[in-house]
Amino acid sequence: MESLVTMIGRDDEQGRLAAFLAAPEGRALVLKGKTGMGKSALLGHVARRAADAGHRVVRAAGVEAESALPFAGLHQVLHPLLASVERLDPVHRTVFDTVFGRSGGKPPSVMSLGIAVLDLLSLSSSTRPLLLVVDDGQWLDASSVAALGFMGRQLAGGPVKLALRLRSDIAG
Numbered sequence: 473m474e475s476l477v478t479m480i481g482r483d484d485e486q487g488r489l490a491a492f493l494a495a496p497e498g499r500a501l502v503l504k505g506k507t508g509m510g511k512s513a514l515l516g517h518v519a520r521r522a523a524d525a526g527h528r529v530v531r532a533a534g535v536e537a538e539s540a541l542p543f544a545g546l547h548q549v550l551h552p553l554l555a556s557v558e559r560l561d562p563v564h565r566t567v568f569d570t571v572f573g574r575s576g577g578k579p580p581s582v583m584s585l586g587i588a589v590l591d592l593l594s595l596s597s598s599t600r601p602l603l604l605v606v607d608d609g610q611w612l613d614a615s616s617v618a619a620l621g622f623m624g625r626q627l628a629g630g631p632v633k634l635a636l637r638l639r640s641d642i643a644g
């Protein structure tokens with residue numbers, strides 16, 4: 473966890489982050505930029521603003537040593553929410569059991585997993601809006617990037633937001 477940074481400057485970025493948080497609908501925001509330019513500081517800033525505004529905030533970060541482990545990143549992101557899996561319908565529960573290794577079986581498609589994730593997010597944001605903050609997304613495993621990408625494109629209409637740092641060379 474980074475130390476508390478008192479933000480200096482970055483008025484444009486702070487304004488865009490404030491608009492992202494204030495938007496009535498769910499959406500995804502991607503941060504890209506050169507090493508050391510302040511991406512983690514901005515993500516910490518938006519996480520604090522969101523918590524102050526009453527959001528539930530879940531934070532995660534890609535880990536280089538886990539970048540070849542399928543679904544390790546997704547597990548880290550969803551870990552604080554997984555207690556609610558028991559309340560999902562059995563089809564979606566089975567999807568999580570498979571990808572997180574609680575039962576055998578063929579991994580689900582990106583779409584089946586993405587829909588199960590959206591169901592879990594919907595349940596987890598029923599009483600207050602939810603912000604997922606994912607730093608160092610350049611280290612996320614490919615399976616997690618695919619699942620988070622699907623999820624991020626389907627957030628409109630709900631109360632869930634995603635702020636994600638990605639590698640500069642990934643489009644979108």
Ligand SMILES: Nc1ncnc2c1ncn2[C@@H]1O[C@H](COP(=O)(O)OP(=O)(O)OP(=O)(O)O)[C@@H](O)[C@H]1O
Pocket residue numbers: 477478479480481482505506507508509510511512513514
């Ligand atoms: N706007 C700011 N005001 C004050 N300090 C800042 C600001 N932006 C960044 N810093 C400081 O600069 C340093 C580098 O910033 P940070 O770690 O956020 O960069 P980064 O883009 O996440 O780097 P990396 O690419 O290595 O992950 C940190 O010590 C951070 O606290």
Ligand SMILES: [Mg+2]
Pocket residue numbers: 511512513607608
């Ligand atoms: Mg950083």
